Amino acid sequence: xxxxxxxxLVAFSECIDKxxxxxxxxxxxxxxxxxxxxxxxxxxAYRLSQISFRGSNLTTHLxxxxxxxxxxxxxxxxxxxxEFQVVFDTxxxxxxxxxxxxxxxxxxxxxxxxHLQSSTFWPTNKTFSITYASGKIKGIVVRDTxxxxxxxxxxxxxxxxxxxxxxxxxxxxxxxxxxxxxxxSSVAIPIFDKLKNEGAISEPVFAFxxxxxxxxxSVVMFGGVDECYYEGELNWVPLIQVGDWIVHMTDSISxxxxxxxxxxxxxxxxxxGTSAIEGPSTLINNIQKLIGATPxxxxxxxxxxxxxxxxSIIFTINGVNYxxxxxxxxxxxxxxxCYTTFEQNKVSSSTETWILGNVFLRLYFLxxx
Numbered sequence: 326x327x328x329x330x331x332x333x334l335v336a337f338s339e340c341i342d343k344x345x346x347x348x349x350x351x352x353x354x355x356x357x358x359x360x361x362x363x364x365x366x367x368x369x370a371y372r373l374s375q376i377s378f379r380g381s382n383l384t385t386h387l388x389x390x391x392x393x394x395x396x397x398x399x400x401x402x403x404x405x406x407x408e409f410q411v412v413f414d415t416x417x418x419x420x421x422x423x424x425x426x427x428x429x430x431x432x433x434x435x436x437x438x439x440h441l442q443s444s445t446f447w448p449t450n451k452t453f454s455i456t457y458a459s460g461k462i463k464g465i466v467v468r469d470t471x472x473x474x475x476x477x478x479x480x481x482x483x484x485x486x487x488x489x490x491x492x493x494x495x496x497x498x499x500x501x502x503x504x505x506x507x508x509x510s511s512v513a514i515p516i517f518d519k520l521k522n523e524g525a526i527s528e529p530v531f532a533f534x535x536x537x538x539x540x541x542x543s544v545v546m547f548g549g550v551d552e553c554y555y556e557g558e559l560n561w562v563p564l565i566q567v568g569d570w571i572v573h574m575t576d577s578i579s580x581x582x583x584x585x586x587x588x589x590x591x592x593x594x595x596x597x598g599t600s601a602i603e604g605p606s607t608l609i610n611n612i613q614k615l616i617g618a619t620p621x622x623x624x625x626x627x628x629x630x631x632x633x634x635x636x637s638i639i640f641t642i643n644g645v646n647y648x649x650x651x652x653x654x655x656x657x658x659x660x661x662x663c664y665t666t667f668e669q670n671k672v673s674s675s676t677e678t679w680i681l682g683n684v685f686l687r688l689y690f691l692x693x694x
């Protein structure tokens with residue numbers, strides 16, 4: 326069964342101050358104005374007919390923009406609640422935070438879960454290991470009460486890290502995965518799926534609005550869509566399969582009306598846990614040359630004045646163009662030098678695969694169904 330992801334241009338109006346739980350339009354009402362839903366119902370009747378259209382209780386949870394690189398939000402675990410700052414990550418499925426038993430250097434700067442202080446804590450005999458692009462963790466699987474704003478998941482399985490590699494200098498205490506259950510490394514039901522199964526979320530959707538150039542204003546919303554955060558249409562894109570947020574990018578990646586990648590079709594993964602736009606090394610190197618970027622250390626740099634003259638790079642997905650302008654794919658480092666946000670990915674696949682991280686997601690509102 327194929328599920329759907331939606332894309333729309335982010336709104337430029339400031340719709341930021343939100344009551345955490347509020348009534349909004351359902352996905353049906355949001356997209357039906359231009360006959361898009363009818364087309365989707367014909368194409369995917371097996372899926373959309375199962376969604377409740379009576380209304381949606383939307384939980385809007387604030388995120389913080391950290392240097393345009395990653396977005397974090399607070400959750401609590403335990404009774405009484407202990408607060409943690411986590412990345413809401415569509416690229417993974419597991420929730421984990423650091424344990425007081427973790428002796429890795431990175432754990433010393435994290436808030437660590439103190440299990441003896443929680444009256445609802447339960448251990449298990451399971452262990453887990455997760456490898457990310459930026460590092461690796463190992464730990465144990467436990468149970469406790471987890472809260473995301475007003476959403477409460479009791480007896481939630483999650484991980485406590487005992488060993489962490491490669492997360493030096495990254496300002497978060499853990500990761501909350503929002504991908505499908507079948508890619509979970511801890512064999513735990515992801516918290517969104519558990520909340521959905523228990524009826525805590527009226528519609529099985531979540532969405533991201535990621536702010537630009539400032540810390541405040543970003544949100545993740547659960548159980549519905551708030552149209553305040555985007556303008557124009559939401560475009561339905563079918564997933565390749567249940568098991569990852571990946572779609573066929575059957576069209577192209579182009580610049581100045583010339584195809585520069587994905588000429589024979591490729592895959593695209595939408596990943597809120599990745600800051601950059603990542604692609605195959607040969608194609609990424611070609612893009613760096615086309616925009617005149619010079620390698621230095623681990624990054625490719627351009628003159629900051631080039632932001633005003635470099636062309637947009639256009640990702641065409643399901644017949645719709647999604648331009649990424651130079652001001653979107655060029656950032657400044659701590660010394661105010663400008664670097665590109667195109668990076669080589671480590672995806673092992675027979676098909677050309679691109680990871681569209683926060684560089685892309687800041688420009689386009691995404692709903693994950």
